[in-house]
Amino acid sequence: MKTNHLLAACAALSLLLSTPARADWGSCLSGLRHAAAGAGVSQETIARALGSLEPNDAVSFMDKQPEFTTPVWDYISGLVDEERVEEGRGLMHQHARSLQAAEARYGVDPAAIVAVWGVESDFGKSFGKRPVIQSLATLACEAPRRSQYFEKELMAALKILDHGDIASEEFVGSWAGAFGHTQFMPSTFLSTAVDLDGDGRRNIASSAADALGSTANYLHKSGWSHGQPWGFEVRLPDGYSGPSGRTNRQPMSSWGARGVRRIDGGSLGEGRAALLLPAGRDGPAFLVTHNFDAIYAYNAAESYALAICILSDRLRGRPGIQTPWPTDDPGLSRAERRELQALLNQRGYEVGEPDGVIGTKTKEAIADFEGRSGLKRDGRAGLKVLNALRGR
Incomplete structure (x- = not known):
């Protein structure tokens, strides 16, 4: 009987606490309409x-984007691998x-365009599954720090639906509202998307051609110079x-x-x-040109831009x-x-079907295995824990 009273009290408190939030949501949604x-x-x-949006x-x-929270060697190794290159x-x-x-x-070369495609959505296999309108409305109402930005993106998204370029059922994407093969934000779509396939619609969700053309247009508008390199790896003199x-x-x-020299011994060229020292002076070093900045404009993170640039080189x-x-x-x-996840499953951890995505279950399993194996317990998917799982 006491338990029932406690449950009833908790339910009443939950309702009391949730009512203002729901009222705020309804008021915000009315303002957005x-x-x-x-x-x-x-x-x-x-x-x-x-x-009737919720x-x-x-x-x-x-504040959880991997390009800002993941060691650069982890970030690039997962984005530029032999599978993606092939x-x-x-x-x-x-x-x-x-x-x-x-x-x-x-004026943008194919390798750069396709590299953006590969990093942004794994060549169309990972668009994201969240409805763009719902995500942007949520962020406009519940993320005060950037509410104006997300409201602007929501208005752009509604205009896209209104115009008919993207059907509502295919208008899905990332948590932040980016969508399509090359993950445009709605305002970027309005200003930059093109109808490369000539069907009368700018549809970067179902037309790879439109997405590739739109990406080329974006890089062009961001200052890409045809025929120029993004940069190249260099060697620094001792004690630089x-x-x-x-x-x-x-x-x-x-x-x-x-004393800076190209890693391949070639000329530095003109311009x-x-x-760029993404891991400090003891790691790889790169001289980067304005074409690197054009890619950086796509998503303002150096590790992200570097991954695209290295992938484009591999494609060439x-x-x-x-x-x-x-x-x-x-x-x-x-x-x-994927091998790491399969080995964790074999040891009795339940991380799901091996897919190469290091989510919460995989991280928790890694951390537990590390603790049992005498390794640093950080839940990171690195070579040490993989070799330990292999029995090496």
Whole structure:
């Protein structure tokens, strides 16, 4: 009897605490409907998209983007591996006509375009499953720090639906509202998306051609220079203590005078570049040009831009990063991550079907195994724990 009273009291308290939040949601949603009408979105689209909308879990993913929270060697090893290189080369051949059209129109080479595609959605296999409208409305109402930004993106998303470029059932994407093969935010779509396949719709969700053309247009607008490299790996002189940083661009001759040399022994060339040290002076070093900045504009994270640049080099048949990362526990490829998950399952952990995605269950299983094996307990999927699972 006491238990029933306690449950009833808890239920009443829960209702009391949740009522203001639900009232705030209803009030915010009403304001968003009014704003959409003021932005010229039709009442039919507003009613269909926002009529009985409920919030989702988008806010919980803020400040957790892997490009900012993952060691750079883990981030790049999972994005630039032999599987992605092989698949990307095949897709360059399969979509050669669209890529040639995009290059002719916007001056961006196919390898760079396809590298963005590979990193953003694994060539169309990982769009995200959250309804774009729901995520953006949730963030506009429940993420005060960036509410204005997400409200602007929501208005853009509603205009996309209103225009008919993207059908509501295919308008799904990431927690932040990015969608399609190359994960455009809605405002970027409105300003940059193109109809490369000529069917009268700009549809980066169901048309790979439109997505590739739109990506080329984005890079073009961001300052991509045709025929110029994004940069290249270099070797620093012993004890280097000179300038570095993506925004500290200097003439190639200045870098040469400081003893900076291409890793392959070639000439530094002409123009200006910045010295990028993603893992400090003991790790790989790169001279990067304005084309690197064009890719950086896509998602303002150096590890993200570097992954695309290295993948584009691999798609062109060039080698990957030559200098070892400054770690004794390198990151894993997706194939190695799947192997790790399979070995965890074999030891009785339930991490699900091996898919190479290191989620909460996999991290918890790794941490438990590390604790039992005398390894540092951090839940990280690195080579040390994989070798321990292999029995090495």
